[in-house]
Amino acid sequence: MNSSKDHHAIGSQDGIPNQWQPVSSMPQRVAVVGAGIAGLTAAYRLKQAGMDVTVFEAQPVVGGRMGDRKVGDIAFNSGARLVYPFGKSFNRLIADLSLDDILVPLKNLTAQCVAPSGSRHTIELMPSARSLATPGLRLTERLAMIRHAVQMRALKSRVDPDWAISALGVDATFDQMTLAAYTRDRVGPNVLKNIVEPVFRATRSFNPETLSALFYLTTVPHLIGEDTVYTLKGGMGRVCHALAAQLTVRTGVRVASIERHGASGTANDTQTPHSPWTQPDMTLTLDHGEVLHFDHIVCAVEGSLARQLVKRPLEPERAMLDSVHYNALGVVHYGFAGPLPPMMNFATRDTPSRIATYQQLPAAPSQGRPLTQIYCQLTPEAADEARERGLTDNLDALLRDELRARIPDFDAQVLSVVNQWIPHKLPVFSPGYGARLQAFWQWQEGPARVVDRPVVYCGDWTAQALLTGACASGERAARIVLERASKRMVQRA
Numbered sequence: 364m365n366s367s368k369d370h371h372a373i374g375s376q377d378g379i380p381n382q383w384q385p386v387s388s389m390p391q392r393v394a395v396v397g398a399g400i401a402g403l404t405a406a407y408r409l410k411q412a413g414m415d416v417t418v419f420e421a422q423p424v425v426g427g428r429m430g431d432r433k434v435g436d437i438a439f440n441s442g443a444r445l446v447y448p449f450g451k452s453f454n455r456l457i458a459d460l461s462l463d464d465i466l467v468p469l470k471n472l473t474a475q476c477v478a479p480s481g482s483r484h485t486i487e488l489m490p491s492a493r494s495l496a497t498p499g500l501r502l503t504e505r506l507a508m509i510r511h512a513v514q515m516r517a518l519k520s521r522v523d524p525d526w527a528i529s530a531l532g533v534d535a536t537f538d539q540m541t542l543a544a545y546t547r548d549r550v551g552p553n554v555l556k557n558i559v560e561p562v563f564r565a566t567r568s569f570n571p572e573t574l575s576a577l578f579y580l581t582t583v584p585h586l587i588g589e590d591t592v593y594t595l596k597g598g599m600g601r602v603c604h605a606l607a608a609q610l611t612v613r614t615g616v617r618v619a620s621i622e623r624h625g626a627s628g629t630a631n632d633t634q635t636p637h638s639p640w641t642q643p644d645m646t647l648t649l650d651h652g653e654v655l656h657f658d659h660i661v662c663a664v665e666g667s668l669a670r671q672l673v674k675r676p677l678e679p680e681r682a683m684l685d686s687v688h689y690n691a692l693g694v695v696h697y698g699f700a701g702p703l704p705p706m707m708n709f710a711t712r713d714t715p716s717r718i719a720t721y722q723q724l725p726a727a728p729s730q731g732r733p734l735t736q737i738y739c740q741l742t743p744e745a746a747d748e749a750r751e752r753g754l755t756d757n758l759d760a761l762l763r764d765e766l767r768a769r770i771p772d773f774d775a776q777v778l779s780v781v782n783q784w785i786p787h788k789l790p791v792f793s794p795g796y797g798a799r800l801q802a803f804w805q806w807q808e809g810p811a812r813v814v815d816r817p818v819v820y821c822g823d824w825t826a827q828a829l830l831t832g833a834c835a836s837g838e839r840a841a842r843i844v845l846e847r848a849s850k851r852m853v854q855r856a
């Protein structure tokens with residue numbers, strides 16, 4: 364890595380240091396567990412600051428839920444498909460990596476929403492004046508939508524789309540109410556049914572009845588008036604590969620446990636009178652038994668997995684990690700021999716279908732076939748059914764009849780089927796989660812002794828259920844490690 368990058372200046376508007384610069388001539392050893400966008404961002408910023416960083420990734424490839432996969436002729440994403448324009452940390456990263464030219468704009472994305480009657484209406488993925496034309500809304504609801512859009516625009520400077528808990532600064536009760544209740548109350552039940560619910564179910568597998576209003580309230584103010592989202596030339600995994608190329612990454616290595624031997628493991632022990640910056644003995648045990656020692660550990664795995672990794676968690680860690688919950692997602696990809704017109708359909712909640720998102724895309728065929736790739740994302744209810752019936756490895760069995768009814772010669776034209784089951788799709792910020800998360804960040808960032816808190820956590824579950832949120836959390840985790848490292852330096856001196 365060249366030295367100009369090592370000292371690259373970054374903005375301080377979101378509370379992070381102005382420069383990622385070396386903090387020590389004696390680099391401290393940092394382990395980053397998990398090579399998703401959160402872990403790789405943290406590792407990259409720490410390396411820029413002169414730390415001795417090693418990343419450990421259980422999978423054979425980096426990227427986690429921001430990667431690309433190919434099975435036979437079928438190429439698909441491991442997770443994220445779109446980049447929203449508002450991520451400050453992510454945009455900074457893209458600029459630092461000189462990757463601006465890989466952003467491919469997609470303007471005015473729409474889907475056809477299919478109602479139980481079979482009638483269709485167009486849904487705008489980015490809220491716009493055209494959303495007012497959605498059928499099935501009362502006049503009072505259309506007027507409420509205009510008022511609501513004005514209120515949302517006014518929130519733009521007060522909420523951070525990468526930080527769901529920033530909405531608590533506007534009104535802490537948003538954390539307590541479900542998105543469904545919020546939408547019904549502020550804009551009307553038909554807006555929920557015909558716009559909000561289909562989009563949240565089809566794109567995120569989120570159920571507005573169980574999700575708090577935080578995601579909506581932090582992202583929508585930054586989407587109104589925007590018409591462009593991005594995909595990445597060369598695949599969604601490109602950014603993670605570019606980061607990994609500058610780091611020491613051990614792939615295919617599962618971390619079995621994280622342990623701090625200097626710390627006590629109970630909240631009360633934070634009262635014990637040892638030196639504030641005593642060097643704790645931090646160990647990482649790998650699946651094959653290797654034990655490694657570090658000064659700091661960044662835990663960047665999915666939150667529900669972190670709970671199993673960290674031995675003897677302290678009380679604030681336990682309280683947070685126990686409350687993390689992800690939804691699951693099933694997708695079936697079909698390679699289809701014949702040409703089909705490009706289309707994307709969303710289903711409403713009461714449409715009798717197990718498919719929330721149905722998409723026909725031109726395939727990138729080898730030897731001329733398949734010509735079309737069909738993407739079928741299960742509804743949240745169908746994902747539950749797949750789990751209950753033990754069909755997570757054979758989701759096609761749940762969908763085949765429905766697809767035969769849509770396309771009469773479906774069986775004859777299908778060349779390949781890829782089953783994609785994602786047990787941890789997105790963290791669900793259910794009502795009350797925001798307050799717990801805010802307390803957790805206060806604890807992570809608080810003026811504590813290093814010996815008590817040597818693990819720093821990041822990931823989408825700590826920030827926002829988006830790749831830009833995960834990236835922002837990685838930057839923030841790096842800042843915490845640097846602060847702790849500089850305090851250690853002072854103590855050593």
Ligand SMILES: Cc1cc2nc3c(=O)[nH]c(=O)nc-3n(C[C@H](O)[C@H](O)[C@H](O)COP(=O)(O)OP(=O)(O)OC[C@H]3O[C@@H](n4cnc5c(N)ncnc54)[C@H](O)[C@@H]3O)c2cc1C
Nearest residue numbers: 397399400401421427428442443444445618822823829830
């Ligand atoms: C289907 C889907 C669609 C999405 N669509 C979008 C979208 O369009 N736009 C958007 O912004 N976001 C989207 N997201 C969300 C986005 O992909 C995630 O929020 C983001 O990628 C999460 O990054 P992360 O680093 O927090 O976690 P991850 O990417 O999950 O990284 C965690 C890593 O830790 C590794 N790991 C776990 N346990 C261990 C262990 N014991 N030892 C070593 N390594 C371990 C995992 O293998 C993984 O690589 C989508 C997600 C999914 C699943």
